[in-house]
Amino acid sequence: MSPAGLRPVSARGASAATRQLAVAAGLPCQSDPDLFFAEQPEDVQRARALCRQCPLRSACLAGALQRGEPCGVWGGELFLRGVVIPGKRARGRPRKADVAA
Numbered sequence: 001m002s003p004a005g006l007r008p009v010s011a012r013g014a015s016a017a018t019r020q021l022a023v024a025a026g027l028p029c030q031s032d033p034d035l036f037f038a039e040q041p042e043d044v045q046r047a048r049a050l051c052r053q054c055p056l057r058s059a060c061l062a063g064a065l066q067r068g069e070p071c072g073v074w075g076g077e078l079f080l081r082g083v084v085i086p087g088k089r090a091r092g093r094p095r096k097a098d099v100a101a
C-alpha cells in the first residue's frame with residue numbers, strides 16, 4: 001500500500017480557495033495517488049509531467065520542502081528522505097561504482 005492517504009490536498013500549502021478549485025478540477029495526484037509514489041522510473045516521470053500542468057505546483061513544492069517529505073513526487077520533484085533527488089534507478093540495476101570496482 002502506498003502512503004497515498006498522506007496526500008490530502010489540505011497539506012499542499014495552498015489557500016483554501018485554491019485547494020477547492022484544484023479539487024473541483026481533479027488533480028492527478030488525487031485521482032491516481034499511487035502514481036505519485038511509484039517505484040518504476042518511467043512512472044515517476046509520468047507523475048512529474050502531470051505536476052507541470054498543476055496550478056498548485058509552486059505551493060505544493062514549497063510545502064513539501066518545508067515538511068521534508070520522506071518520499072514521493074510533490075510539485076513536480078521527486079523526494080527522498082526530505083530532499084529533492086534527480087530520479088530513481090530501476091530495481092536490480094548496479095551502481096556504476098559497483099561495476100567499476
Ligand code: SF4
Nearest residue numbers: 029051054057060075
Ligand atoms: S503539483 Fe503535483 S503533487 Fe502537487 S498538487 Fe499538483 S499534481 Fe499534486
